Amino acid sequence: MFFDESRLKDPGFFRENRLDAHSDHAVEPAYRLPLNGLWKFAHAVNPAQVIPGFEQPDFDCRGWNDIHVPAHIQLEGWGRPQYCNTEYPWDGLADIRPGELPENYNPVACYVKYFRLPEDMRGKRVFISFQGVESCVALWLNGTYIGFSSDSFTPHEFELTEALREGENKLACRVYRWCAGSWLEDQDFLRFSGIFRDVYIYAVSPVHVWDMKIVAEPDEAFTGGSLRWQVKTETPAGTKLAVCLRDGEQVIAKAEGTVSGQADTSGTLQVERIRLWSAEDPYLYELRVRLSAPDGTEETAVQKIGFRKIEIKNSVILVNGVRVVFKGVNRHDFCGETGRAVTEEKIRRDLLTMKRNNINAIRTSHYPNSSALYRLCDELGFYVIDENNMESHGMWDMLWQGYIEKDQMFPGAQKAWEPLLLDRVRSVTERDRNHPSVIIWSCGNESLTGPVILAMSREFKRLDPTRPVHYEGDHQVDYYDPSLRLREITDIETEMYTPADRIRAYLKEHREKPFILCEYTHSMGNSNGAMHKYTELAYEEELYQGGFIWDFIDQALVMRDRFGKETLTYGGDWDDRPTDGIFCGNGIVFADGKETPKLQEVKYNYQNIVVRPDAEKMEVINRHMFTSTAAFRCVAVLAKDGKEIARREIETDVAPLSSAVYPLPFGKQKEPGEYAVTVSFLLRKDEPWASAGFETAFGQGVWTVKEKEHTCRRQAGELFCMSSPWNISVRGDSFSVQFSRLSGALTSYRCGETEYLKAPLMPNFWRAPTNNDMGNRMPQRYAQWKIASQYGMAGFNPETGKRNAAVRPEKQADGSVTFTMTYDLPTTPAASCAVSYRIRPCGRVDVRMDYDPVKELGDMPEFGMITKLSADLDRVRFYGLGPLENYTDRREGARLGIWDYRAGENLTPYLMPQECGNRTGIRWAEITNAWGQGLKLWLNGGEFSALPWTPHEIENAAHGCELPPVNYTVLKMSAQQMGIAGDDSWGARTHPEYLLDVTKPLCFEFSFKGI
Structure with missing residues (x-):
């Protein structure tokens, strides 16, 4: 037998000599030789450049480069990472039709590992397991071709016994970046290749449990339970079989028998009283299957199990007889340091973050995750939608754009792809079926629909009738082919990013299935606005059972910028083309595992x-x-x-x-x-x-x-006013305020000899656009408000030649002085706003900003004022909603209190700098230096932020490292900023109730005083 490289593009060529999939149970004793570590490595740009004969034992590869396993080759120095969302990674680089592969650019990673078999593994049957290889692997041992397998995200196992040698052995692999299966791996993720999960050699003694199938369910009263077990064994004649279920060290049920040869043996254990498994109480028992051969050889297979029941009754998903609400996230295998080569330690870290933020469910988007995830979900308590490795989103786009016809779309109705996909279904089911955390199977993601996917759903149900099947694309059948009646693919009506009010309307007419959002509240950059609408809907409408945030972690990579500083990078930063840029940054945690402020809202909504x-x-x-x-x-x-x-x-x-x-x-x-x-x-x-x-x-x-109202009394002290051709000044006891007639702005506020304003106090209508703003074209709609913020003037008018744009100062009965500036805003049609100032003898300045909305201009991003302070004034203390950033449509999780932060720490490190750091419901705030000098603000429930940069500077930077050196503390105060939105990031706008209401005059009042 030899490896036929020409078959790589054949969808029927997806396994050769690969073992059948089986459960991921543990065995005792375990004869295992880990192969993680350094391998020898050579890289070829395409198959034609692979070094001929390197697999042969007499070809010395010891002089090759070293590469870590597990790892992506792109993070080890060969090639570059690439981020694509829906487009295929070869788009624009190779002119190929669906099903074909690039010829001149299909990199091949050539791996070699020299090893010696440990003494305790000799004389036994020996196998190798690759837990994850992207996208396919061809394997040789000592020059003998062993086999081939594709599917990047489930194990590939082969027997090595016949090709083993005494002493040193040479293992050689070719890992191709793309094969036929790559057309079905067009997930929204970073594109890598290589051996990225564990590799190990294991030996099997004469008695061995190959596979376990376990169904542990409670009885109708949910007090007792039955455990149905089936094991596939290979043993000598007369081998004893002992099955026992343990609760800690106590055996609570057992069965015995004998097995011989290759056998499938099954039985049932009855337990009178059980403790149920759920995400709230993930109680686990241990099932042990011991084989004892007549010669004394023994092996014990071990599997943690939980008693729980999943069912759908009256169109409601029930866990242990109770309606469940999924408070979920979509999860990629990912971390910023090593991509999808994620350690168990990092997986546990992320799951702990989820638990602490009330997340109870995970969808493994969009492929089977690392096997360690499921063990940890069993232990910690999560409900898992386990997703098969299928996404052909790029073909979906090609179809909609007219590049292909419906009959060219696959999988669709193209039976040539069905065996490959059914194999993937079997691989994920057989590996993960024993995990109580897995409660729903998923056919895959964003591949439209058709008879092939229906066959996948039926295969899931044949293999495991105890769990429902999910597939979002089923609801698109009317678009794909109205003659196909395929709504049986999914047991659950599933959609993505559907607004809450549309879900409510849909469920008034459709009551056939439960409804979930497998993706919702798109968490790109500063996002997750109006999430609470979905949360409350789950408790108003029985058939809506929650959703899964897109997604958990930013897909960004930790690298160094040109100055050597560690930073997080995203699509395009690696010179990857084609690329979909920043769209990989959708996490509620950053790529390094640190929490974003968005989790404050998620935790509250999910509590x-x-x-x-x-x-x-x-x-x-x-x-x-x-x-x-x-x-x-x-x-x-x-x-x-x-x-x-x-x-x-x-x-x-x-x-x-x-x-x-x-x-x-x-x-x-x-x-x-x-x-x-x-x-x-x-x-x-x-x-x-x-x-x-x-x-x-x-x-x-x-x-x-409330306290009793007091009559106004004259304040102590006296104010002195001076009006000159260029300035208006007001002086009091140890303070002064100055206004410019040229610009109309408040340009100076002094306490003693200290000047606090480093820039004029000016009206502001703009914020640095968020990713959601960019997606819904907010900057295009509201561009005039940025111009109005930067170029509004209340001073010199060149048309009249006059400088005095201010009303003459007027003294009030309490000793204060008031006057008003009118700002002309460069908008079309023209608009204006008035800013009035009241300076009190105590040094407090009351500011009021009024705007009579111009109907044609509509609403604006923000209505407030902005100024710059010394960068030394970076200590912020405030009484308002906190502690973390919050907005009018994302403040459910904030609470009223006195909080503090440093201005330099207030820039949330989203992958692309954008609006951030805002707080709402502000009663007062203090911005001071290390000695307590600064300003105190009274904001009457308004909003504010203190950051080292202006909105324009933040907007102008594509990365945090591009922001200029810190020179100021920028103080931004407003009556309101529009909500940040987040239903999706490619068109969904801020909900109307979280926009500024321009059906009536806008007014913003605040005060400040030196301290």
Whole structure:
């Protein structure tokens, strides 16, 4: 037998001599030789450049370069990473039709590993396992061709026994970047190649469990359970079989028998009382299958199992008889340092982040993830949609753009691709079926629909009838071919990025299936606005059962910029062409695993306890499926004007999926001030994912006790005004304020000899566009407001030749001085805004900005003012909604309090610099230097941010490292900034209720004073 390279583009050539897929159970003893580490390596740009005969034992490869395994070759110095979303990675580089492969550019990675078999593995049957190779591998041992396999994301295993030699052995691989299967691996991810998951050699003793099939389900009362087991064994005659189920060290059920030769043996274990597995309580038992041969040889197969039942009744998905709401994320195998070559340590790190932020479900987008993920999901508690490796999104686009016809689209109805895809279905099912965390199978992603995908769905159900099957593309059947009645592909009506109101309307007419969003609230850059609309819909409409955020982690790579500083890079930064640029940055965590501020909102929306306190009581709504609130400590904190004045612990016991009202233990507050009660639910004990005392949920109520109104009294001190041809000045005791008649701006505010303003205080209507803004063309619609922000003037008018644009200062009864500037805005049609100032004798300046909306101009990104302070004034303390950045459509997870940050830390390091760092509901804020000197602001519930850069500077940078050196602290204050949106990032706009309301005059009032 020899390897026929010409068959790479044949969809029927996807395995040769590869072992059948099997479960990923552990065995004791395990005879295993890890091959991770350094391999010898040579790179060829195309198959014609592969070094002839390098696989042969007498060809010495020891002088070749070294490469790490597992790793992507592009991160080891050969080729470059590439990011493509829907377009195929060879687009524009090779003119090929669907099913063909580039001839001159199909890189081949040639790997060689020299090894010696350990003593305890000799004399046994020996196999090799590649857990993940992208996109296919051809294998030789000592010059003998062993076999071939494609499918980048499930194991490839081959027997090596006959080709082994005494002493040193030479293993050689060719890993092709593209093969026929690559047409079905057009996922939205970074494009790599190479051996990127573990490789190991293992030996099998004469007694061996090849495969285990386990179904552990509770009875109808969910008190007892049955465990159906089936094992595939290979043993000598008379081998004893012992099956036992353990709860810790206690054996709670067992069975015995004998097996001989190659056999499939099955049975059932009954358990009278069980503890159910769920994401809330991921309780695991251990199944052990021991084989004992007559000669004393033994092997034990070990599998962790959980008793749980998944079913759909009355169009509702039930877990253990209870309706489930998926509070999910889509997950790529990815980390910023090593791409998809992710260690178990990094997987655990990310899962802990998910648990701490109330995420209970994962969709493995869009391929089977590393086997370690499923073990950890069993242990920590997640519901998993396990997705088959299929996406042909690029062909979908080609079809819509008219480059191909429907009958050229695959898989569609093209039966030539069906065996390959059914093989992939079998690979993921057989590997992952024993994991209780896997509750739904998925045919794949964004490949339209057709009879081949229907055959895949039926194969899932044949192999495992205990789980439902999901596929989003099924709802597109009417577009693909109305004559095909294929709505049986999926058991769950699934869509992507559908607005909440459209889901509500759909479910009024369609009640046949449960409904989930397999992708929603697109988390690109500063995003996830209006997420709460989806959260509440899940508790208003029974058939809507939640969704999966796109996605968990930014697909960016940690590299060094031209100055040697470590930075995160994205599509195009690696000179990859074609590329889809920044669109790989959609994570709720950054590529290095650090949390983004977006998680503040995700955690709140996904929390399982909703608390609604007011001045006297609190309503507690328990959204847990199986857990009482008694499992948590409930702590209530009362604050007055941001400062804690009392703390009490409250005993609660609200049953799952119910609510109760409890009185608050603080009594009625009489002293004037603003009060906030924050009720938190904390872990009572340490959990695998967080320590005791960790807050899992909170709610806050705010109210005010008003004081009696006082008559206005004249303030101490006297103000002196000076009006000159160029400036207007107001001086008081140890302070002065100056305005320019040339620009109309407040240009100076001094306390003593210290000047606080490094730039004029000017009206501002603009923000640095977010990724969502770019996607919905906000800059094009609102461009005039950027011009108005940069070039609005209230001073010299060249048409009249006059400089005095200000009303003459007027003294008020309380001793203050007021006057107004009118700013002409360079818009079409023309507009203006008025800014009035009231300077008090104490040094406080009250500012009011008014705008009478011009209908033709519509709304604007922001309505407020902006100035620059010294960069030394970088310490920010504020009383408002925090602690992390928040916006009018993303502040459910923020809470009222006194918070602090440094201006330099307030730039959220999104992959592309954009609007960030905003806070809403601001009562007051202080911006000071290290000695406490600076400004105090009173914002009357408005918004503000303090950053080292202006919106224009932020907008003008494609990466954080491109921002200029820090010279200032830029203070931006507003009545409101438009919401950041996030239903999707390619057209969805901010919801109307989170835009500025220009049906009435806009007014922004704030005050400041030196401190």
